[in-house]
Amino acid sequence: MALEKFLTEGGKEFLPNLSVDIVIIGYQQQTLKCLLARIGSKWMLPGGFVGYNESVDTAVARVMKQRTGLEDPHLRFLAVFGEGNRNFAMQWKAYIEKEGVPWQEDSWINSRFVTLAYYSLVDMAHAQPEKGAIDEAIGWFPLDNLPSMWMDHAAIATRAREQLKTDIRREHVTHNLLPEPFTMPELHQLHQTILEEKLDRSRFQKKMLATGLLERLPKRQKDSPGRNPYQYQLKEGG
Amino acid sequence: MALEKFLTEGGKEFLPNLSVDIVIIGYQQQTLKCLLARIGSKWMLPGGFVGYNESVDTAVARVMKQRTGLEDPHLRFLAVFGEGNRNFAMQWKAYIEKEGVPWQEDSWINSRFVTLAYYSLVDMAHAQPEKGAIDEAIGWFPLDNLPSMWMDHAAIATRAREQLKTDIRREHVTHNLLPEPFTMPELHQLHQTILEEKLDRSRFQKKMLATGLLERLPKRQKDSPGRNPYQYQLKEGG
């Protein structure tokens, strides 16, 4: 059984006491979404461990590839979660025993873990979520309305939510969240959703165009009333 | 002998494969300084390891206290250095054998380490550098002219130097580098040193006062010709 093997052998190929967790953020229907995997009755951030001779960056990219199929995602370091008692043995115990698997007190998973948290912005339309070995389900959840989560993962996700807000004010490039090409109104709505505040339409458009990163494409047809918006895509090398 | 004990037993109480390194930055004679410890012929950043049940933050504060005597320093996370081959066994071997200590291939120190790098701004006048167990010397070096260093520590210090430049533009609070009270010309010179560029005197003063973080004190006497500068200190809660 996958869970039992995970408990006994999972720790052999990885650096002990160190994990990586990724807050994978998408956008759909004017809502920020977060990819989570279910184990038992609660959910977890996609994450994993770092091979003995594997770069941390490679490990994070590997997890991204496994869970979303994306090869070259936008990844950003979030924070170290390094509390001395960051140990979730009791949570695991409750779940493992409920699954009917013998609990092994000395399993590598029961020790204290320092986790390196990252966040990633992805185009949900291109992501293909896939469960990990011991996951029972995987899916997208509203980042502002998360389900019950294992460990401190809800706190990590919340931290990513705040960081995204901060980061978007500096680097305007959050375009990964929208499938290209996108329209200016779509981009405008995205920024308003992330920042949770109204942004002046006029000013927003000028600021975006002033970055010089956007390339305007011909208008597209649409069915709703009103003028057709232009489409944009990111310029090469942007 | 301290070194031999360090090689055999140093790894028992700490999380394996994880270290913390701190770029401790001071300021003296219009120059940024960096605190380094010498082992053999090269220098290292102050650093250490994280106890099995010790918070990462606590570990960093502990190293700060040990090396500088400072209780509540300004600490800031810098970056994860997590390359898969971040292993310095060969460097250690050369040094250890030169010291006449038998080299132990399986010593904990010969494995791959992920390091969490921090930087700290300190008032050199209040710091009291103290060697670690296996250090042969400790001292301040110009951050822009570092000596030969072990491992990738020179790269870490350089990274901190860049980060400081970036950070000071956002948060103007670098005052830890100056003993209080300080004068506006001193603060002006400090910022120019950090940013490596001339800053308009007038504008700088106005911007600093506009933050509302500074409290003006009476002028001080001085011996050089010219007007006496006011003294400033940080307001409570600033």
Add this chain to the structure above:
DNA sequence: TCAAAAGTGTTCTCTTTACACCCATGT
């Protein structure tokens, strides 16, 4: 009283803000 250094003020420019106006399209 002059030179040096610190502090303040003035002007110009550029950016940000708020809002009005113009354009395109489906009903």
Add this chain to the structure above:
DNA sequence: ACATGGGTGTAAAGAGAACACTTTTGA
């Protein structure tokens, strides 16, 4: 033609830059 919604322009307010002017002190 008009309601709807995208795109552009403009005037007012604010922040930033450059530099001139004033004040204080030692020699």
